[in-house]
Amino acid sequence: MIALACDHAAVGMKNEIIKLLEEMGLTYKDFGTYTEESCAYPVFAARAARAVAAGECDRGIVICGTGIGISIAANKVRGIRCGLCSDPLSAELTRRHNDANMLAFGARIVGVELAKAIVRAFLTTEYEGGRHQARVDMLAKLENGEDIE
Ligand code: RB5
Numbered sequence: 001m002i003a004l005a006c007d008h009a010a011v012g013m014k015n016e017i018i019k020l021l022e023e024m025g026l027t028y029k030d031f032g033t034y035t036e037e038s039c040a041y042p043v044f045a046a047r048a049a050r051a052v053a054a055g056e057c058d059r060g061i062v063i064c065g066t067g068i069g070i071s072i073a074a075n076k077v078r079g080i081r082c083g084l085c086s087d088p089l090s091a092e093l094t095r096r097h098n099d100a101n102m103l104a105f106g107a108r109i110v111g112v113e114l115a116k117a118i119v120r121a122f123l124t125t126e127y128e129g130g131r132h133q134a135r136v137d138m139l140a141k142l143e144n145g146e147d148i149e
Pocket of ligand 1: 068
């Protein structure tokens with residue numbers, strides 16, 4: 001189950017991503033927003049990120065105008081590692097190296113076809129573990145205010 005969320009700047013893009021998920025045979029939960037009426041991206045980022053952090057959704061995809069605000073918001077939720085990506089290689093590497101459980105991108109930054117390639121890379125790439133695990137563990141320690149040096 002993929003958690004989806006966006007703000008008013010990215011409703012059309014989110015709908016394109018929904019079509020892609022359907023083509024890929026993946027289930028999703030759409031946490032809004034659903035219209036182009038101006039809204040606050042942290043509200044929608046939090047809904048999707050909390051669903052991922054709680055294990056209700058396996059991964060999440062959040063989209064705003066730049067992808068920046070909504071990724072910052074998602075990363076404020078404990079347990080979330082949200083990678084902001086504007087290209088498929090970054091999306092692949094944030095899975096392989098960071099075990100990112102959420103993806104963000106900007107609807108005003110990337111076109112629909114590029115966005116679809118980014119989403120495909122994110123959803124079809126596995127985490128490598130190994131040497132990356134200690135670094136990912138440090139991210140959790142940082143969330144807990146623990147010393148990582
Ligand atoms: C909305 O105008 C815009 O600020 C938002 O979509 C996003 O780009 C924020 O980071």
